[in-house]
Amino acid sequence: MARLRFLLPIFALLALFPAAAHAEKPNEQALYQDGPEGRYLLDGDWLFRLDPTDQGIKQRWMRSTSKSGWNTVEVPNVWNLGDPSNESMAGGVGWYRKDFELPNADSALEWAFRFESVNYRTRVWLNGKPIGENTGAYIPFEIEAADAVKRRGTNRLVVRVDSKRLDRDFPPARTNADGVPSGGWWNYSGIQREVYLKKLDTVDFQTVTVRPELSCGTCDATVRMDLDLRNVTRDGQRVTVTGKFGDRNVRLGTKTLGPDGIASFTDSIRVADPRLWSPQTPNLYDVSFTVRVDGEKVAGYQLHSGIRSIKVSQGRLFLNGAPLNVRGFGLHEESKADGFAITNERREELVNLTREAGGTVLRTHYPFHPYTHELADRLGLLIWSEIPVYSVSTAVLKEPSVRRLAVAELERMIGAHQNHPSVMVWSIGNELSSQPGPVQVAYINAAAKFAKEMDPTRPVGIAVAAYPSSLCQAQEYKALDVLGFNNYFGWYPGPSGQIFDRTKLSGYLDAVRACYPNQALMVTEFGAEANREGPIEEKGTWAFQQEWINYQMTVMNSKPWLSGVLYWTLNEFWVRPGWEGGNPRPAAPVHQKGLVSYDGVKKPAFFDIQRWFKATPQFGPPPPAA
Missing domain, CATH: 2.60.40.10 (Immunoglobulins)
Structure with a gap:
């Protein structure tokens, strides 16, 4: 059955689908190779229902035997797909239900459930008994079935998902003066990645x-x-x-x-x-x-x-002793058809587009799916691996509990992906305050120390907004090995217009190098929106995007000490209601700096980037033989 796609009006649509689910024995299979034996994919039909007034717990939906009010979906699933409203962005509560039989009734076996990503607060019941909960998205978690499991007959797994995020979550949710919610990227609600039943033998x-x-x-x-x-x-x-x-x-x-x-x-x-x-x-x-x-x-x-070394020395990033000057892309694991509930075929498409354009690095604002890491391992791509500690305000970061949660997020990311040779940097956040004070410094020091203790073989970095007013933070960032600068000179004006003039980029980069002589420096973002034909002077046109990119690449290619340059982004994605992104004729909520449109069409600038990236020697000569 095709995955259910929710469009407005959602309640009317739900009524069109009859509820149907039956208990089945899942097969031993997984969507990625690395991991334990005995994983059973809980795919096929699930039941779903919205809970707009949050009455499900009071009405004991976790113990419901009736199918009335439930509708058939496939998991992974995001229930607000295609809904661009403020209410959709703000999130809500939904319930999922899966009936299954154990693949093996042996009483000596124990069982657990593995969720690859649920957004954002998860509570889980098995056969009406609570078995666990989790907070966060993009990083897997497991919950044991314990005594709640039935060895024979039908088991009923019920999952309550609350996607309403707070200002203390990652990324934080905010609402502007007009009542429009934000949060870095679209708040897709639901079980975003697959679920497994996991066999535990002894x-x-x-x-x-x-x-x-x-x-x-x-x-x-x-x-x-x-x-x-x-x-x-x-x-x-x-x-x-x-x-x-x-x-x-x-x-x-x-x-x-x-x-x-x-x-x-x-x-x-x-x-x-x-x-x-x-x-x-x-x-x-x-x-x-x-x-x-x-x-x-x-x-x-x-x-x-994979046996390899990734180190920082004398202000450069080195792979196996050879200097790097890599090129790549930020991206979101998203599609128009499925939101964040994408398939492996879509992950392959994004990776193949990266390689076609000459990229050798992937970056997003949250940990990638394990299959994306496996693709990167096999095909030879590097990953800037980042936790979604994005744009957290200093007032919130001031709370010790928030800083502890951020470090815990880092621990979970490293634990999930440290065996992949593709990971080149552990990034502890993106675009926190561009003028870090004692609060942010405390977080940076704690996170960097923890990452290096947990994995001493990789550098630790952060991505920051490239503003001349906050140019030199040498003491504040001294615990970090790699600094990434998000460069929008000539696209956004920036605070007090300080990045309005693109000709100031070259001098800014030189000043950055002078300030941070010992750290590896990268441009982790640069990009311009484009969605139409038009004159080269007009922001938002294909021609403007091309000319802007060519200027930027000319400047950045003249800095041989850079360890890399990443374009933001490869693909278009949803941001938030009312998104403009510097484009005088935007198409909210779509972020249109992407080189591939939301419909999968390559923009003219795709080929400009491809020409620049493929002409760049990204990997220095190998070291001489001993």
Whole structure:
């Protein structure tokens, strides 16, 4: 059945669809490879209903057996797709329901649910019993079924989603003087990414880290493997863990885990003359782990590792000892057809467009889907990986609890994606106050310290608005390795008109280099809106966008010390009601700086960027042999 797409008037549309759902046994499959064995995709038909007056809990919808009022959808699903109203942007409450049977009724097995992304507050019931909740989006979370699961017969999973975001959320929600809500990008409501039923046989993988360390581009590598396993049974278990890295066998040891106990398993190997991962040669090693109890396999895990080093030295970013001057794109994992509930085919399309245009870097304001990371690993793309700590006001960031939540968000992102060689930078935020005071400095220092302790093999960065009035913040940013500057000289006027004149860009960049001589510097955004034919002098025309891009690229290409330049954005996406984006003839809520239109048409400037990017030597020569 085609995914249900909600358009206005939504209540009238819902009434047209009969409710239908039946219990089924899910198949063992996943939309991405890396991860534990025993994942069962909960796809097919779900039931959905809106809760506009928030009466579902009072009326006990989590225990409902009737299908009245429920309508059939497919998950992933966003219920406000195509609705550009203020109410849609502000968010609401919706309920999802899935009936299923366990694929295996063995009483020795435990089960959990894995949600890849739900926006934003999630409460979950199984067979009428509450089993867990979560706050946040874009990062996976898991909830165990525990004693609520039925071994035989129909299980009913009910998920309440509250997409109303607050000023303390990531990204924060705000409302302007005209009552128009905002929040960085469109607030798509619902279960945005897929859901899995996860089999737990004796143990659960709590963390799996495979960390290659490379001292130089011609050195041998050390690969450290760290696993934390939890015993999910009520009895003590003696557990043995073995693995493979490429064709090398590894033994991580045998330990006894008490009931619900956690134990760490560690091993490291030396890899002589490693096949290095890079965008030119994205070599990957197959990695697997096997857990046995009394000689019998109870669990397995697989991933793909790339041996490479990414470091900052003397103000440049180096990959495997060679300097970088990369080119790439910001993008949103979105489509006109599905909003944020996109398929792997759409992810492949975005990655292929990036490569077609000569890009080697991907960036968005939240963690990518795991399949996007796997594509980047296989195809040789780098990722600026960022948490959605976007435009959080200093007054909110002042609260210690908000700063702790932001660092927790960083921890979850690193935990989810640290095994991917494609990740080149952990970014702790975007466009916080351009003049950081003690509050922001406290957050920067805490986040940078935590990221380097959790993953010492990658640099830590932030993206900031490029304003001359806040040019030099050397002390405030000293804990960071990489600084990204969002450059809109000649497009937006900026505060007091300070970036109105595009000819000031070159001098600004030179001053930035002088201020931050030891940090790697990148332009993390530059872009101009375009949606029509018209004269080159008129903002919003194809011709203006082309000429503006060509000027910008001429200036930025003259700065050999830059480690990279990223265009914002590859694809058009929804922002908020009333969005103008500097375009005198906007098409709200669509952000039209994208080089590919919302309907999938390449703008003329796509080919200008392609010409510039493909002509740029993005990777320095490899280091000389030892």
